[in-house]
Amino acid sequence: MRQSFTKMHGLGNDFVVIDATRRPFVPSADDLRRIADRRFGVGCDQILVVEPASAPDIDFDYRIYNADGSESGQCGNGARCLARFVRDKKLSERDTIRVRTQSSVLVLQLLADGQVRVDMGAPRFEPADIPMLATQRETRYRHELDGATLEFGALSMGNPHAVILVDDLDTAPVRTLGPRLQTQAIFPQQANVGFMQIVDRDTLRLRVYERGAGETLACGSGACAAAVIARLWDRVGKAVTVQLPGGSLQIEWDGEGQPVFMTGPASTVFTGDLEWFNQ
Numbered sequence: 599m600r601q602s603f604t605k606m607h608g609l610g611n612d613f614v615v616i617d618a619t620r621r622p623f624v625p626s627a628d629d630l631r632r633i634a635d636r637r638f639g640v641g642c643d644q645i646l647v648v649e650p651a652s653a654p655d656i657d658f659d660y661r662i663y664n665a666d667g668s669e670s671g672q673c674g675n676g677a678r679c680l681a682r683f684v685r686d687k688k689l690s691e692r693d694t695i696r697v698r699t700q701s702s703v704l705v706l707q708l709l710a711d712g713q714v715r716v717d718m719g720a721p722r723f724e725p726a727d728i729p730m731l732a733t734q735r736e737t738r739y740r741h742e743l744d745g746a747t748l749e750f751g752a753l754s755m756g757n758p759h760a761v762i763l764v765d766d767l768d769t770a771p772v773r774t775l776g777p778r779l780q781t782q783a784i785f786p787q788q789a790n791v792g793f794m795q796i797v798d799r800d801t802l803r804l805r806v807y808e809r810g811a812g813e814t815l816a817c818g819s820g821a822c823a824a825a826v827i828a829r830l831w832d833r834v835g836k837a838v839t840v841q842l843p844g845g846s847l848q849i850e851w852d853g854e855g856q857p858v859f860m861t862g863p864a865s866t867v868f869t870g871d872l873e874w875f876n877q
């Protein structure tokens with residue numbers, strides 16, 4: 599039977615969304631890479647799969663696959679699209695739903711203005727939770743790379759993030775330093791690498807070289823990571839506008855042990871069928 603899909607995006611971070619609530623969707627890594635391929639497939643940064651809940655207090659399970667076929671435990675822009683998807687597909691009438699990923703439980707709230715507010719859970723800073731090879735948690739990590747000492751913040755939002763402060767985002771070495779840092783041995787599961795420029799105490803600019811997808815137009819969990827690191831470095835307050843190439847997200851964080859809230863849009867572009875994929 600053919601597999602239908604819905605093409606969506608969150609600020610240009612784009613997704614192929616699959617409804618697997620009535621029929622399992624079990625793709626191979628090659629299937630995922632083919633779906634994500636912008637020439638031979640549909641084209642997307644991530645594939646999102648909505649599955650039946652695996653626990654009584656959960657509405658749906660939510661699996662996230664990067665364009666390279668790797669699986670992640672978090673996708674913030676994807677979570678907003680998932681909330682929109684389950685409403686439009688009438689899979690749930692609720693305004694607030696709880697979804698579980700490989701690593702996190704998220705609470706998604708559809709707002710009256712069409713935006714979605716996501717409780718992304720609390721950031722985790724212990725090296726073992728990121729995961730990262732470091733002897734202890736640091737507010738600023740220093741790492742020798744290509745003859746220079748790189749300074750960055752690191753945390754998990756349910757997926758690993760490193761955040762580097764730059765003076766000028768437009769000339770930041772996102773596509774060279776991003777993959778170099780991402781693949782260092784200190785990140786045993788790699789990392790999403792964010793480059794942030796502080797505009798003022800309420801505003802950040804951010805570009806993210808994502809694990810498994812490269813530089814994207816927006817990264818929701820990356821925006822959360824940058825806002826948290828900037829707050830820990832006392833450069834911003836608890837409510838921050840994060841300006842990404844694809845648009846802006848509102849991030850709120852009350853401090854250690856507290857969840858990060860992300861608010862932003864979710865858009866549906868088209869629907870279709872995977873002609874070659876029959877299960």
Ligand SMILES: N[C@H](CCC[C@H](N)C(=O)O)C(=O)O
Binds near residue numbers: 664675814817819
């Ligand atoms: N590349 C990420 C997953 C997608 C995250 C991003 N698209 C977001 O909106 O959070 C990872 O491997 O952890």
